[in-house]
Amino acid sequence: MGVIKKLLISSKGFFIVWCMVAAFGTYFCMYAFRKPFNAGTYEGLSLWGINYKVVLIIAQVFGYMISKFIGIKVISELKAASRTQLIIGLILFAEIALLLFGWVPHPYNFVFLFMNGLPLGMIWGIVFSYLEGRRFTEILAIGLSVSLIVSSGMLKTIYFDVHEWLPAVTEFWMPFVMGLLFLPLFLLFVWMLSVIPAPSQDDMLARAPRLPMTNTDKRNVFRQYGWGLVAFIILYTFLATLRDFRDNFTVEIWNEVDPGWDKNVFTQTEAITSIIVLAVIGSLSAIKNNFKGFWVVNGIIGAGFLITALATFLFQKHMITPFWWMLLLGTGLFLAYMPMQIALFERLIAHFRIKANAGFFVYMCDSIGYLGSVVLMLYKEFFMKEMNWSLVLMKFTYLQAAISLVLLAAACVFFYKSAVRAKNDTAPVITEMQSA
Numbered sequence: 001m002g003v004i005k006k007l008l009i010s011s012k013g014f015f016i017v018w019c020m021v022a023a024f025g026t027y028f029c030m031y032a033f034r035k036p037f038n039a040g041t042y043e044g045l046s047l048w049g050i051n052y053k054v055v056l057i058i059a060q061v062f063g064y065m066i067s068k069f070i071g072i073k074v075i076s077e078l079k080a081a082s083r084t085q086l087i088i089g090l091i092l093f094a095e096i097a098l099l100l101f102g103w104v105p106h107p108y109n110f111v112f113l114f115m116n117g118l119p120l121g122m123i124w125g126i127v128f129s130y131l132e133g134r135r136f137t138e139i140l141a142i143g144l145s146v147s148l149i150v151s152s153g154m155l156k157t158i159y160f161d162v163h164e165w166l167p168a169v170t171e172f173w174m175p176f177v178m179g180l181l182f183l184p185l186f187l188l189f190v191w192m193l194s195v196i197p198a199p200s201q202d203d204m205l206a207r208a209p210r211l212p213m214t215n216t217d218k219r220n221v222f223r224q225y226g227w228g229l230v231a232f233i234i235l236y237t238f239l240a241t242l243r244d245f246r247d248n249f250t251v252e253i254w255n256e257v258d259p260g261w262d263k264n265v266f267t268q269t270e271a272i273t274s275i276i277v278l279a280v281i282g283s284l285s286a287i288k289n290n291f292k293g294f295w296v297v298n299g300i301i302g303a304g305f306l307i308t309a310l311a312t313f314l315f316q317k318h319m320i321t322p323f324w325w326m327l328l329l330g331t332g333l334f335l336a337y338m339p340m341q342i343a344l345f346e347r348l349i350a351h352f353r354i355k356a357n358a359g360f361f362v363y364m365c366d367s368i369g370y371l372g373s374v375v376l377m378l379y380k381e382f383f384m385k386e387m388n389w390s391l392v393l394m395k396f397t398y399l400q401a402a403i404s405l406v407l408l409a410a411a412c413v414f415f416y417k418s419a420v421r422a423k424n425d426t427a428p429v430i431t432e433m434q435s436a
Helices: 003-012 012-034 052-074 080-103 112-119 124-131 142-165 175-196 201-207 215-248 250-257 265-286 292-317 322-352 358-383 389-435
Strands: none
Touching: 003 012, 003 142, 012 080, 012 112, 012 142, 012 175, 012 215, 012 389, 052 112, 052 142, 080 112, 080 124, 112 215, 124 250, 124 322, 124 358, 142 175, 142 250, 142 265, 142 322, 142 389, 215 250, 215 322, 215 358, 215 389, 250 292, 250 322, 250 389, 292 389, 322 358, 322 389, 358 389
């Protein structure tokens, strides 16, 4: 243990690799407790006239959404000493919920997927709290980014493999089995996170200290930057809704667009997407000026929206195959989604020296974003019941691209004006200090 801590302090390379592996492993394993049930189809089952898989997804997403609202307070006020116990407790709670999901018969077990989602929404904020506020946070967060992109697809493939090995295990018990398989690995990666040293003085000078926030701090942030943040939150809502819809119903979408699809397609598309997206995110650490970094991040987000719309258009015109559509759609979504989570608010805090942490901003966005996901699923079920999942995905892709680009432009204008005002406010102070 002592040797590892010394290496983490003295070796930059060892520190970076350790953080990347710890973050990737922890969040990948979290997805083993959240996503595998999506690989099931639950054919022939319904509740209140609604497809039972839709009921299950809504139940879990609703719990996940509430978790994000809770996380606005819990994550923004989280102290370092409490992190390890909290993250382990949350995962154990989620696994017990999966046990009850398998044990209680349909149609009464959907409530336990709500209970499963309730703690899991806070995991991201805890993991990122170990990484934020450092000179090369974007590089450290590559592991977290990889897990966000590849975990759902890879775990679906693993789900099908495990189901082949254990054919007697039903769709209702498979989520618990998957969680049980990944629990020892999860505990290992959490330990790796727990020994990461706190940000250094150089980190705090470069990126601003990250402190637990008070209610006054939160009100001050919205008093100063409210309009720009609201634009980002609405934009993120559309983005998170589309990303979640694509992920939750990817099996149904593939059945419609390519009935002969191979189960390994999930891993293939997400692996290629991760390489592209992570190369882009990792390069952001080379930009030392936080304001320049902020603008580059916004440019990447805008490019992501354009890619989603263009890929969908080309697919509808039969100019690209289903594989390329899903690959490009995923790449565009994550090019917009990942920089918002990893880099946008990191740079915003660092440039304006805001007394805040990235978890506060991300959880504000996530809480509303998952509400959008629930609304879209219900709207599809009640007003577009006969429409294919793939067609819903296409229509919503165009809608979110158009609205989000307008909102992104509005947010950029707001923060540019805020930066000009801040510069003008500090100029007299600098002049007086120089004359003295």
